Amino acid sequence: MLLDTYGRVATDLRVSLTDRCNLRCTYCMPEEGLQWLGKSDLLTDDEIVRLIRIAVTRLGITEVRFTGGEPLLRPGLVGIVEQCAALEPRPKMSLTTNGIGLARTARALKGAGLDRVNVSLDTLRPDVFKTLTRRDRHRDVLDGMAAARDAGLTPVKVNAVLMPGLNDDEAPDLLAWALDHDYELRFIEQMPLDAQHGWKRDGMITAGDILESLRTRFTLTEEGAQERGSAPAERWLVDGGPATVGVIASVTRPFCSACDRTRLTADGQVRTCLFATEESDLRGALRSGGTDEEIAGLWKAAMWGKKAGSGLDDPSFLQPDRPMSAIGG
C-alpha cells in the first residue's frame, strides 16, 4: 500500500488528464492561458490506464478522481473510464469538471462506468461568471449539471470558490439554489495555486466568513468528526438535514493529518500533495520498459516521502511551481 512516514495510507488517486482548459478562472489561470504540455509529454490513454491499474491492483487505491485542467477536453476520456471500470477490484470513479460539454457526454460517461461528478460553479449570475472565468459559458455549465443529474451521475457535487468583491455575497443564494436542484454544495477556500501568484492570505474569504454568511439564512448543525473521516470537506446539516453543505478549508482548517490522497499529473509525475515542491517521475519508468513491480516501487517510495502538512501556515511557505490546472485539482 501507499504508506508514508506519518502512518497515513493513500487510497484516493487524483489523475490529471490534461493541463488545458476552456475557461480562465482568475484564481487558477491567467487570461492568456499557459504554456501547455507538448503531446509527447502527455501520458497516452494506455499509459494512464496502466498506471491506474498498477495503483488499483498493487497499491490499494480504491477511489479514482479524473481532473485537470479540464478533463472533458481529453478525447479518450470515455474509453479511459471504461477500461478502469473493468479493473478488479473496481475502483469508485468520479470526475471534477467545469461542466462545459457535460450535457453531451454525461450519458456516455455513466454508461462507461463513471459513478459521480463534481461540477465547479462559483456564481448564479452570468455576468459575474464571465468576469470570474473570462468566458461567457454560464448556461453550458448549468446544462451540464442538469444532464449529469439526469444521467444518474449522482450525487452531483458543486464546488464553489468565493472571491472578494466578486461573488462573496452569493453563499446563501448558491445554497438555496443547490438545495432546490438536489445538488450537494461545497465551498472551497481559495488557495495559493494560481499561475499568477495573486493569492493573498489577508484578502481571502475564509470558512468562517462563509459560515457566517450562510447562517444569515440557514440553520447549520455540524456533522461529527466520524462522518468526516478523511474527507476534506467539513459538512453541516442544513436546517436540520438531511441536506448538507460542505466547506473545504484547506487554508484556515487544514486536514493534512487525515489526508489519503496521491496525485498523478498529465505528464506522469506523482505528487504527494497539492503543495508539494517535488515530484517523482513515473513516465520515464513507463517508457523505458519498467515492470509493473518497479513502477509500483517508485510510487511507494514517492509516497513514503510525503510531508506532514502543506506548510501553508508556515511563514516560509513557497507556492509550488505548477499551478492548480497543471497539478490537477
Ligand code: SAM
Ligand atoms: N477544470 C475542472 C474544474 O474547474 O472543476 C477541474 C480542475 S480545477 C483545477 C478543480 C477545482 O479546483 C475546481 O473546483 C476549482 O474551482 C478549484 N480551484 C482552482 N484553483 C483554485 C484555487 N486557487 N483555490 C481553490 N480552488 C481552486
Ligand code: SF4
Ligand atoms: Fe479551468 Fe478548472 Fe482552472 Fe477554471 S479552475 S481555469 S475551469 S482548470
